[in-house]
Amino acid sequence: MKKHIVKVAACCLVGGVVFTGSMISTKAASEKEMLPSAGVSLAFSECYTAPQKTKEIKNSTKKEEPKNTKKEEKKKTKKVKSEYADIAIAQVDNYVNVRVEANEEGEVVGKLYNNSAATILETKGDWYKIKSGSVTGYVKSEFVVRNNEELAKSVGHRIAVVDTETLRVRKDSNATSDIIGLVPQEEELTVTEEKDGWVKVSIEEGEGYVSQEFVKCKTFYVTAESKEEEEARLAKEKKEREEAEKAAQKASTSKSSSKNSSQESSSSTSKSSGSGSGQAVADFACQFVGNPYVYGGTSLTNGADCSGFVMSVYANFGVGLPHSSSAQAGVGYGVSYDQAQPGDIICYSGHVGIYIGGGQIVNASSSETGIRIQSATYREIVAVRRIF
Numbered sequence: 001m002k003k004h005i006v007k008v009a010a011c012c013l014v015g016g017v018v019f020t021g022s023m024i025s026t027k028a029a030s031e032k033e034m035l036p037s038a039g040v041s042l043a044f045s046e047c048y049t050a051p052q053k054t055k056e057i058k059n060s061t062k063k064e065e066p067k068n069t070k071k072e073e074k075k076k077t078k079k080v081k082s083e084y085a086d087i088a089i090a091q092v093d094n095y096v097n098v099r100v101e102a103n104e105e106g107e108v109v110g111k112l113y114n115n116s117a118a119t120i121l122e123t124k125g126d127w128y129k130i131k132s133g134s135v136t137g138y139v140k141s142e143f144v145v146r147n148n149e150e151l152a153k154s155v156g157h158r159i160a161v162v163d164t165e166t167l168r169v170r171k172d173s174n175a176t177s178d179i180i181g182l183v184p185q186e187e188e189l190t191v192t193e194e195k196d197g198w199v200k201v202s203i204e205e206g207e208g209y210v211s212q213e214f215v216k217c218k219t220f221y222v223t224a225e226s227k228e229e230e231e232a233r234l235a236k237e238k239k240e241r242e243e244a245e246k247a248a249q250k251a252s253t254s255k256s257s258s259k260n261s262s263q264e265s266s267s268s269t270s271k272s273s274g275s276g277s278g279q280a281v282a283d284f285a286c287q288f289v290g291n292p293y294v295y296g297g298t299s300l301t302n303g304a305d306c307s308g309f310v311m312s313v314y315a316n317f318g319v320g321l322p323h324s325s326s327a328q329a330g331v332g333y334g335v336s337y338d339q340a341q342p343g344d345i346i347c348y349s350g351h352v353g354i355y356i357g358g359g360q361i362v363n364a365s366s367s368e369t370g371i372r373i374q375s376a377t378y379r380e381i382v383a384v385r386r387i388f
Contacts, residue, residue: 102127110135117221133223173198190295278343
């Protein structure tokens with residue numbers, strides 16, 4: 001009997017020790033050294049096990065809660081990566097070679113022209129692996145500028161694509177402001193400002209605001225040209241140049257065979273014929289100086305963008321051109337700027353104008369300046385294309 005009483009008393013004593021240990025472990029359940037020794041624990045488990053398990057579960061639950069809260073806080077405070085973070089802009093005189101390997105002996109797979117953009121995939125020494133258009137390869141890091149949002153914005157073209165059936169463009173940036181125009185779905189509008197959930201865009205009626213929830217904004221850049229693309233372009237230019245020369249020769253032969261036309265009248269006809277000449281194109285284009293610039297527009301009076309302006313001017317002379325500055329850089333045939341004549345299309349990175357002689361162009365410049373005359377060399381010339 002005494003032995004039994006002693007055994008029960010021992011169990012109670014052990015229980016007291018364990019309960020004390022459990023209370024301490026509430027602060028740090030994972031700190032096993034604060035629990036009773038293995039022998040004492042085993043003794044207690046034979047006498048009283050259920051409450052210990054219950055306390056362990058409760059302690060474990062209490063400990064997990066702050067961990068989850070910290071993870072959620074980290075997710076909430078995670079910094080959003082800028083869309084310009086991995087963009088690199090070429091800053092060179094003409095172009096930088098894109099190579100298949102990160103060394104100067106690597107095969108050239110394409111060219112990244114000045115102010116063209118690329119996405120940086122990885123860094124390898126003083127080389128960047130980039131993707132630009134259809135070209136993937138390496139460029140020397142010294143020839144590009146990365147993480148420069150201001151530069152990226154200046155060379156890129158920010159547009160808003162309409163993502164609703166009919167977009168209402170308002171005078172001011174609020175939902176009760178007057179509607180100045182309606183734009184159909186999938187139309188692309190030039191973005192001039194983004195602020196507080198509203199996007200300022202250019203339409204035919206002028207500049208106005210649209211709610212950001214009804215448009216998708218993105219930035220377009222000029223990208224690299226692969227070797228295959230360059231070869232195809234050069235072959236196309238050569239073919240078009242040959243065809244243009246044949247047409248010019250045929251027209252010259254036809255005129256010289258006309259017995260009733262003097263050299264003077266022939267010259268006069270050349271400048272005012274229905275198909276027109278370069279000078280006639282330049283003279284016609286200058287009539288619209290002062291009219292507005294409207295992105296996507298083709299109206300010479302109500303507003304046109306740069307390629308829309310060139311397209312509409314040439315349409316007056318029976319020539320069909322694409323409504324795209326990059327596509328217009330591939331029409332007709334190429335000549336050097338030193339050989340430029342009135343009527344030639346002067347091509348820039350993302351822009352085009354019509355050469356009028358004397359080192360000047362007429363062009364639909366921007367929504368701020370509209371159609372105007374300015375120096376042809378105000379920025380780097382990418383190409384000069386001749387139609388006539």
